[in-house]
Amino acid sequence: MKIAVHAVGRMKAGPDKELADRYLDRFAKSGPAIGLEFAGVIETPESRAQAVNERKREEAQKLQAQLASGAALVLLDERGKNISSEDLAERIGRLRDGGQKNLVIAIGGPDGHDAALRERAELTLSFGALTWPHQLVRIMLAEQLYRVATILSGHPYHRA
Numbered sequence: 001m002k003i004a005v006h007a008v009g010r011m012k013a014g015p016d017k018e019l020a021d022r023y024l025d026r027f028a029k030s031g032p033a034i035g036l037e038f039a040g041v042i043e044t045p046e047s048r049a050q051a052v053n054e055r056k057r058e059e060a061q062k063l064q065a066q067l068a069s070g071a072a073l074v075l076l077d078e079r080g081k082n083i084s085s086e087d088l089a090e091r092i093g094r095l096r097d098g099g100q101k102n103l104v105i106a107i108g109g110p111d112g113h114d115a116a117l118r119e120r121a122e123l124t125l126s127f128g129a130l131t132w133p134h135q136l137v138r139i140m141l142a143e144q145l146y147r148v149a150t151i152l153s154g155h156p157y158h159r160a
Contacts, residue, residue: 001035001036001037001092001095001096001100001101001102001103002037002038002039002101002102002103003031003036003037003038003039003092003102003103003104003105003145004038004039004040004041004042004066004102004103004104004105005024005040005041005042005104005105005106005107005138005141005142005145006041006042006044006063006066006104006105006106006107007041007042007043007044007106007107007134007138008043008044008045008046008059008062008063008107008108008109009043009045009046009107009109009134010043010045011043011134011135011138016135016136016138016139017135019139019142020135020138020139020142021142022142023139023142023143023145023146024038024041024142024145024146026146026149027142027145027146027148027149030146030149030150030153030155031145031149033153034149034152034153035096036092036096036148036149036152038145039102042066044059044062044063044066046059046109046110047059047109052111053114055109055111056108056109056111056112056113056114056115057114057116059108059109059111059113059114060113060114060116060117063104063106063117064117066104067102067104068101068102068104070101070102071101071102071103071104072095072100072102072103072104072122073103073104073106073117073120073121073122074103074104074105074106074121074122074123074124074125075105075106075108075113075117075118075121075123075124075125076105076106076107076108076124076125076126076127076137076141077108077112077113077118077124077125077126078112078126078129078131079112079118079124079126080123080124080125080126081123081124081125081126082125082126082127082128082129083125085144085147085148085151085158086151086158088125088144088148089147089148089151089152091123092148092152093152095122105141105145107134107137107138107141110134127140
């Protein structure tokens with residue numbers, strides 16, 4: 001199963017990007033052995049619309065244009081479920097084992113995701129009740145993808 005990360009906004013060069021890239025590289029190297037292929041990061045610019053709902057709608061349209069036909073969608077959103085790494089690994093493993101070909105994990109813009117996109121999502125996740133900067137969310141997601149691969153492969157990186 002190919003897994004892509006879709007992010008509203010760009011990550012500038014620097015230590016944040018280097019750390020995210022390090023975990024994504026680890027995921028890209030460890031995933032294929034267990035049927036997970038890293039398809040890359042797709043960045044789209046934030047909408048410049050005046051109204052919040054219009055910004056979310058425009059950003060959702062950009063994401064939907066990037067989705068492969070039949071791709072599963074996971075959103076990172078403050079209203080999402082706060083689940084364990086093991087649960088995330090199990091859910092991704094179930095999608096893979098069920099024949100899902102593509103998965104897109106989306107990080108929304110500052111205003112969050114459009115309601116219609118949340119309705120379409122396979123899963124809406126939260127990294128807790130706190131608000132996190134986009135750069136840290138990208139790093140945490142990259143690390144969790146690597147952790148998912150290690151959990152599914154039985155690697156000792158995850159020590160739960």
